[in-house]
Amino acid sequence: MTNTHPYSTLTPERVMDAIEALGFFCDARIFPLNSYENRVYQVGIEDEQPIIAKFYRPGRWSAESIREEHAFLLELAANDVPVVAPLQFEGETLFFADPFWFALFPRRGGHAPELASFDDLELIGRWLGRLHQTGSAKAFKHRPKFRGVADLDQAAEAVLSSGLMPNDYREVYQSLHRDLSALVKDRYSPDQFRTLRLHGDMHSGNLLLRDEQLYLVDFDDCMQGPAMQDIWMLLSGQRDEQLAQLDAIREGYEMFRPFPRQELSGIEVLRTVRVMKHAAWLCQRWEDPAFPAAFPWFESHRFWSEHILTLREQQAALISEPLYLPG
Incomplete structure (x- = not known):
């Protein structure tokens, strides 16, 4: 072909x-x-x-x-x-x-920082504070803006219209999408939090550490959104572990601007939107030969079964007590 x-x-x-x-x-x-x-x-x-x-x-x-x-x-x-x-x-x-x-x-070389290290997290928090301080000076005009339930609905439409999801999962996916949309709409409105210019995809692969110098790289997904979008992806583990990680990030972040504690309640909204948008992204890019080669499992029943399970977990997370930092 x-x-x-x-x-x-x-x-x-x-x-x-x-x-x-x-x-x-x-x-x-x-x-x-x-x-x-x-x-x-x-x-x-x-x-x-x-x-x-x-x-x-x-x-x-x-x-x-x-x-x-x-x-x-x-x-x-x-x-x-x-x-x-x-x-x-x-x-x-x-x-x-x-x-x-x-x-x-x-060209810049380096390796991903150790997100298990509180020292590295504090350093990342410091640079995120600086990034957001600059990002808050004005707004993007042409970049995407985080829209909450509208992003969720757009992702679901892309998945359902692609023809890549096995028919066995369509009905349960549609039902979960309706439930998740209602929860996200209830917990997040576009005007709820102040937005600023963000990196938008702040995972460890987009952080390069070399000789104690940390570089923030790949701004291809930079966007207008709540500050927590650049923070929550650095968290992992159980609730107590995530709270300790947040506190380390906060310590560095507050050297330059107030930590957005009020946005902690939106973490699971941000996570839910990302989970659904990731599947939609793969559907939208499937005509690019690089994607079937890199993600051969995407059309399998196992992937969609695990995706449905992840969405159920997000449904539970959205009705659970959010993370909280005193202060």
Whole structure:
């Protein structure tokens, strides 16, 4: 079967042509990096350090929304927040190689921090406080905004319309979606918490630690939302473990701004939306050959059975007592 996805045309030659059009001389060493949504490469440059080239998925973001992401990164870097900002050429950071928008970044190495370490969590909290302090200065105009139940409903529509869910699970999924929507609507309204510019996908894979320097990377999902969106994904384990982790993050965060205790009640709403959006994301990307190759279990009964179980667990979590930090 012929691969007609746009990424099938992104050959090493096209990658080098796009980069050399900006004045670089590639040495033909091109290494694909781990990225499913976009295509990201480390590209060797003659007599210079390699650079990172990011080719955005066609049709996902507008040029305005990508430029807004880049402007946020440059603003953070100017405020000494450790991010990897795009390289600028005559003031521009975004370029076009039909049909791809692309950007270049300096290379940064490192490893994921130990989220079991309270010292690392305190450091992460410190940089999140700095990030959110900058993020609160103004609002995004073109990036997505967290919408609570509207995000949940959109995710369910994407799953149910994809044809990828086995028929055995459709009825129970629809029932769970109705129940979860009612719970989320009851526990979160778009105007309930102040929103700010966020990273949006703050898991350990998007944190790089090297020589005690922590970098916050991959702002591809940056968004307007509650501060807790960048905090809850760092938590794991039982309730007492999560409270201890939150306290370590809070200690660093409060060096720069008040910790959003009032948003702790929204953690399970944020988690529920992410669980449903992740399944929807896989459904929406299934025509990209990279996805069936990377997630071969997605069409199996086992995945959907476990997904239904996870949604039931979220249903229980939404009616349980939320995490609480005194103060």
